[in-house]
Amino acid sequence: MAIVGLFVPATAVMLAIGGLIGTDTLDAWPIFLWAVLGSVIGDWISYAFGNRIGPKVYRCWPLNRHRPAVARTRLFFRKYGFAAIFMGRFLGPIRATVPLVAGVLAMPKRPFQIANIASAVLWVPLMFAPGYLAAGPLGEILSINEGHLILFGFAVAILAMVATVLSSRFLGRRRRADRSPRQQ
Numbered sequence: 329m330a331i332v333g334l335f336v337p338a339t340a341v342m343l344a345i346g347g348l349i350g351t352d353t354l355d356a357w358p359i360f361l362w363a364v365l366g367s368v369i370g371d372w373i374s375y376a377f378g379n380r381i382g383p384k385v386y387r388c389w390p391l392n393r394h395r396p397a398v399a400r401t402r403l404f405f406r407k408y409g410f411a412a413i414f415m416g417r418f419l420g421p422i423r424a425t426v427p428l429v430a431g432v433l434a435m436p437k438r439p440f441q442i443a444n445i446a447s448a449v450l451w452v453p454l455m456f457a458p459g460y461l462a463a464g465p466l467g468e469i470l471s472i473n474e475g476h477l478i479l480f481g482f483a484v485a486i487l488a489m490v491a492t493v494l495s496s497r498f499l500g501r502r503r504r505a506d507r508s509p510r511q512q
Contacts, residue, residue: 346459367448371427378431401425413443417451
Protein backbone atom coordinates (compact mmCIF):
# COMPACT_ATOMS: atom_id res chain seq x y z
CA MET A 329 0.00 0.00 0.00
CA ALA A 330 1.19 3.47 -0.79
CA ILE A 331 1.45 4.77 2.76
CA VAL A 332 2.93 1.62 4.32
CA GLY A 333 5.30 1.18 1.37
CA LEU A 334 6.84 4.59 1.93
CA PHE A 335 7.99 3.59 5.42
CA VAL A 336 8.54 -0.20 5.43
CA PRO A 337 11.61 -1.50 3.56
CA ALA A 338 9.99 -4.32 1.58
CA THR A 339 13.27 -5.48 0.08
CA ALA A 340 14.91 -6.16 3.44
CA VAL A 341 11.82 -7.91 4.78
CA MET A 342 11.50 -10.11 1.68
CA LEU A 343 15.21 -11.06 1.75
CA ALA A 344 14.94 -11.98 5.43
CA ILE A 345 11.86 -14.11 4.78
CA GLY A 346 13.73 -15.82 1.93
CA GLY A 347 16.51 -16.63 4.39
CA LEU A 348 14.02 -18.11 6.84
CA ILE A 349 12.56 -20.25 4.05
CA GLY A 350 16.11 -21.33 3.08
CA THR A 351 16.78 -22.57 6.62
CA ASP A 352 13.43 -24.42 6.68
CA THR A 353 12.19 -22.21 9.50
CA LEU A 354 9.18 -21.25 7.35
CA ASP A 355 7.23 -23.38 4.88
CA ALA A 356 7.72 -21.94 1.37
CA TRP A 357 4.34 -22.46 -0.31
CA PRO A 358 2.03 -20.80 2.23
CA ILE A 359 4.46 -17.89 2.58
CA PHE A 360 4.69 -17.51 -1.21
CA LEU A 361 0.90 -17.58 -1.64
CA TRP A 362 0.26 -15.11 1.18
CA ALA A 363 3.04 -12.79 -0.03
CA VAL A 364 1.61 -12.74 -3.57
CA LEU A 365 -1.90 -12.21 -2.23
CA GLY A 366 -0.72 -9.42 0.08
CA SER A 367 1.18 -7.73 -2.74
CA VAL A 368 -1.82 -7.86 -5.06
CA ILE A 369 -4.28 -6.65 -2.42
CA GLY A 370 -1.95 -3.87 -1.22
CA ASP A 371 -1.55 -2.47 -4.73
CA TRP A 372 -5.28 -2.89 -5.41
CA ILE A 373 -6.12 -0.89 -2.27
CA SER A 374 -3.67 1.86 -3.31
CA TYR A 375 -5.21 1.92 -6.80
CA ALA A 376 -8.75 2.12 -5.40
CA PHE A 377 -7.70 4.82 -2.94
CA GLY A 378 -6.15 6.94 -5.71
CA ASN A 379 -9.14 6.35 -7.98
CA ARG A 380 -11.60 7.36 -5.28
CA ILE A 381 -9.82 10.45 -3.94
CA GLY A 382 -8.21 11.71 -7.14
CA PRO A 383 -5.40 14.28 -7.47
CA LYS A 384 -6.02 15.85 -4.07
CA VAL A 385 -4.37 12.73 -2.55
CA TYR A 386 -1.00 14.24 -3.57
CA ARG A 387 -1.56 17.10 -1.11
CA CYS A 388 -2.27 14.75 1.83
CA TRP A 389 0.25 13.43 4.33
CA PRO A 390 2.59 11.55 3.78
CA LEU A 391 2.61 12.05 0.00
CA ASN A 392 2.99 15.80 0.38
CA ARG A 393 6.31 15.11 2.12
CA HIS A 394 7.50 12.90 -0.75
CA ARG A 395 6.71 15.21 -3.68
CA PRO A 396 9.80 14.31 -5.77
CA ALA A 397 9.01 10.58 -5.55
CA VAL A 398 5.38 11.18 -6.48
CA ALA A 399 6.40 13.43 -9.38
CA ARG A 400 8.83 10.79 -10.69
CA THR A 401 6.11 8.18 -10.42
CA ARG A 402 3.62 10.31 -12.34
CA LEU A 403 6.13 10.88 -15.13
CA PHE A 404 7.06 7.20 -15.16
CA PHE A 405 3.41 6.18 -15.36
CA ARG A 406 2.55 8.70 -18.08
CA LYS A 407 5.47 7.47 -20.17
CA TYR A 408 5.04 3.70 -19.76
CA GLY A 409 1.37 3.21 -18.79
CA PHE A 410 0.57 -0.51 -18.42
CA ALA A 411 4.26 -1.46 -18.29
CA ALA A 412 4.78 1.01 -15.43
CA ILE A 413 2.54 -1.11 -13.20
CA PHE A 414 4.57 -4.21 -13.96
CA MET A 415 8.01 -2.55 -13.81
CA GLY A 416 7.10 -0.32 -10.86
CA ARG A 417 6.92 -3.30 -8.53
CA PHE A 418 10.65 -3.89 -9.13
CA LEU A 419 11.72 -0.26 -8.65
CA GLY A 420 12.02 0.44 -4.93
CA PRO A 421 11.79 4.22 -4.90
CA ILE A 422 8.48 4.32 -6.77
CA ARG A 423 7.05 0.89 -5.91
CA ALA A 424 4.74 2.28 -3.26
CA THR A 425 3.23 5.06 -5.35
CA VAL A 426 2.75 3.55 -8.85
CA PRO A 427 -0.63 1.90 -8.05
CA LEU A 428 -1.87 5.07 -6.36
CA VAL A 429 -0.95 7.19 -9.40
CA ALA A 430 -2.58 4.61 -11.70
CA GLY A 431 -5.79 5.04 -9.72
CA VAL A 432 -5.60 8.83 -9.74
CA LEU A 433 -5.05 8.81 -13.50
CA ALA A 434 -8.02 6.42 -13.90
CA MET A 435 -6.18 3.52 -15.51
CA PRO A 436 -8.75 0.88 -16.53
CA LYS A 437 -9.16 -1.79 -13.83
CA ARG A 438 -8.59 -4.89 -15.97
CA PRO A 439 -5.15 -3.89 -17.36
CA PHE A 440 -4.13 -2.71 -13.90
CA GLN A 441 -5.03 -6.05 -12.32
CA ILE A 442 -3.32 -8.06 -15.06
CA ALA A 443 -0.06 -6.17 -14.50
CA ASN A 444 -0.57 -6.21 -10.72
CA ILE A 445 -1.03 -9.99 -10.48
CA ALA A 446 1.64 -10.88 -13.05
CA SER A 447 4.24 -8.66 -11.40
CA ALA A 448 3.43 -9.98 -7.91
CA VAL A 449 3.80 -13.60 -9.02
CA LEU A 450 7.24 -12.80 -10.42
CA TRP A 451 8.37 -10.29 -7.78
CA VAL A 452 7.79 -12.44 -4.68
CA PRO A 453 10.07 -15.35 -5.63
CA LEU A 454 12.70 -12.98 -7.01
CA MET A 455 12.76 -11.13 -3.69
CA PHE A 456 12.87 -14.36 -1.67
CA ALA A 457 15.58 -15.96 -3.85
CA PRO A 458 18.77 -14.24 -2.59
CA GLY A 459 17.94 -14.90 1.06
CA TYR A 460 16.80 -18.44 0.29
CA LEU A 461 19.94 -19.27 -1.71
CA ALA A 462 22.32 -17.72 0.81
CA ALA A 463 20.74 -19.43 3.81
CA GLY A 464 19.89 -22.69 2.07
CA PRO A 465 21.49 -24.77 -0.65
CA LEU A 466 24.01 -22.24 -1.97
CA GLY A 467 25.05 -21.29 1.55
CA GLU A 468 25.93 -24.87 2.38
CA ILE A 469 27.88 -25.43 -0.84
CA LEU A 470 29.88 -22.21 -0.58
CA SER A 471 30.18 -22.23 3.23
CA ILE A 472 28.59 -18.79 3.46
CA ASN A 473 28.78 -17.25 6.93
CA GLU A 474 27.55 -13.97 8.45
CA GLY A 475 30.64 -12.06 7.33
CA HIS A 476 30.02 -13.05 3.72
CA LEU A 477 26.42 -11.92 3.98
CA ILE A 478 27.45 -8.54 5.40
CA LEU A 479 29.95 -8.04 2.57
CA PHE A 480 27.33 -9.09 0.05
CA GLY A 481 24.90 -6.57 1.56
CA PHE A 482 27.45 -3.78 1.23
CA ALA A 483 28.17 -4.80 -2.36
CA VAL A 484 24.46 -4.74 -3.22
CA ALA A 485 24.09 -1.31 -1.59
CA ILE A 486 27.05 0.08 -3.52
CA LEU A 487 25.77 -1.39 -6.80
CA ALA A 488 22.33 0.09 -6.15
CA MET A 489 23.84 3.53 -5.50
CA VAL A 490 25.96 3.34 -8.65
CA ALA A 491 22.94 2.24 -10.70
CA THR A 492 20.87 5.09 -9.26
CA VAL A 493 23.53 7.69 -10.07
CA LEU A 494 24.08 6.36 -13.58
CA SER A 495 20.38 6.12 -14.37
CA SER A 496 19.66 9.61 -13.02
CA ARG A 497 22.48 11.01 -15.15
CA PHE A 498 21.21 9.13 -18.19
CA LEU A 499 17.63 10.26 -17.62
CA GLY A 500 18.81 13.83 -16.98
CA ARG A 501 20.66 13.91 -20.30
CA ARG A 502 17.66 12.44 -22.04
CA ARG A 503 15.34 15.07 -20.55
CA ARG A 504 17.68 17.89 -21.60
CA ALA A 505 17.84 16.42 -25.12
CA ASP A 506 14.03 16.21 -25.25
CA ARG A 507 13.70 19.86 -24.17
CA SER A 508 16.19 21.22 -26.70
CA PRO A 509 14.71 22.48 -29.99
CA ARG A 510 14.81 19.93 -32.75
CA GLN A 511 16.98 20.74 -35.71
CA GLN A 512 15.39 20.22 -39.06
